[in-house]
Amino acid sequence: MAPAKNSDDDNQGRLTGTQSIERALLLLREIAAHNRSGSRLLDLATRTSLQRPTVHRMLKCLAHEGMVQQDSETHRYFLGPMAFELGLTAAPRFNLREICHPAMTRIAEATGDTIFLTQRSGLDAVCIDRHEGTFPIKTFTLEIGVRRPLGVGTGSLAILAALPEEEFRSIINSNEPRLQEHGLNGPTLLSQARKAQKLGYALRETPTLAGVRSLGQVLRNQSGVPFAALSISAISSRMADRRIQELSTLLRNESRLIERQIANGMEIR
Amino acid sequence: MAPAKNSDDDNQGRLTGTQSIERALLLLREIAAHNRSGSRLLDLATRTSLQRPTVHRMLKCLAHEGMVQQDSETHRYFLGPMAFELGLTAAPRFNLREICHPAMTRIAEATGDTIFLTQRSGLDAVCIDRHEGTFPIKTFTLEIGVRRPLGVGTGSLAILAALPEEEFRSIINSNEPRLQEHGLNGPTLLSQARKAQKLGYALRETPTLAGVRSLGQVLRNQSGVPFAALSISAISSRMADRRIQELSTLLRNESRLIERQIANGMEIR
């Protein structure tokens, strides 16, 4: 006789003896998915379909251990220092540069243009890798390590546009003063991001450099949170509408591969 | 009547109804503390004082959820992709640059020299921030964003020297081919790191630039894993033995503050 099927959906991979750990991790994912504004106890209970007292008890434990932290004023829950530190410890095995290396090489070879890898860092984005294409006419070269407000580069714009509405607005707002030194302003950036949201990728003429177009594709983690982007840039004559279609497809496919690779926890090194 | 006191040690802050979550987090910390070489089931059971079957059941769940991953060949357990992603999500609230900013300003003002913040990234270290001191004679300026093999900068050397013996050796080994372009080699780096381990801070004459000395102090997370470093550099005439004592104390104190701040989960932004 089949075991009493839980009324839940397809929970085929049922494990036994781990209910509360599963629930705790479910909570962590839920908190992570709303980490910008934080989560209230009641919302967490609703979203996870758990009872309030259960959620509360678990959160108290998770907070005690530093996995989450509760803002003492608003009572909202956020990911805590231990989550951050576990991430730092895990990072060497999930080195984004190394993971993306083959994909970037493939794209650079297939297109002949220059590819950039950009990682989000708070209100900014940092260029963490670059692969030069073979095409002889090079566009401006963004140096590895350059840190600029979110939305300034095209990869950066793709990340910004992919953030949840509230976070998105608040970042543009916070960064507004710093934008003008990059030839941008809040409203312009906002409309560019809206366009990127519609297209599914970021596209723009580099504002400071006429005759250059670039294309950015966001990378998301399993919870859908954007954390990095691939971008490609070339002189406009190599970026006609038709080719943009091809390039965006190429970028999207490679991005999916990378996302899947991180999710599957491939071995690095 | 007092509740039957558990035979365990001083568990004053006892929470109830969260035994298995506490145990799961204990496991995660234990795995994190040995993430380089991975942990065997039996070792985890021993180190956590839990029963093997219990550990196994929990690990199966944690692996299922992606918090840990098991190497299919060696059966060893490592932190998994979800740990990495939670870290990425938590990162904006624990932005190292922002956290360190005030400390770096203080040090730069107190000393007049230039301060660097270096973060580990896999086999490399990246300079993620720099504060110029007021002293008119500047030393070479390491650019923000520069990525070099672990051990090449002085902050970087401090991180390397603080790693567990096995990881330490294996990194020097892996990086050996890349070291010579920075005027270094494996044996030299090894002896420099040994010296740093004895002193508790890294100290060296910049190999490529005579007349400059620099000092590096590692930053560790709560589990003791090194992940970044503060360093300071100046012309040798400003780095006599006596002043080195003062500077190293200053750096150490500020580092402790930063470590504590991250541990306490201070609010950023």
Next chain:
DNA sequence: TCCGTTTTGTCCAGATACCGGACAGACCCC
């Protein structure tokens, strides 16, 4: 300042999900 509403925090008896002793299976080395 008061009272109704909303949300967070706590208690405890009941039941069920977890624990862990015991066993089976995989692997390795000699």
Next chain:
DNA sequence: GGGGTCTGTCCGGTATCTGGACAAAACGGA
């Protein structure tokens, strides 16, 4: 191919977790 070491699984008893019910705090409108 036998002895040792390690990983993986089973299942009964019970310690642990659950969640209904209640208390306390926060909020906000009048």
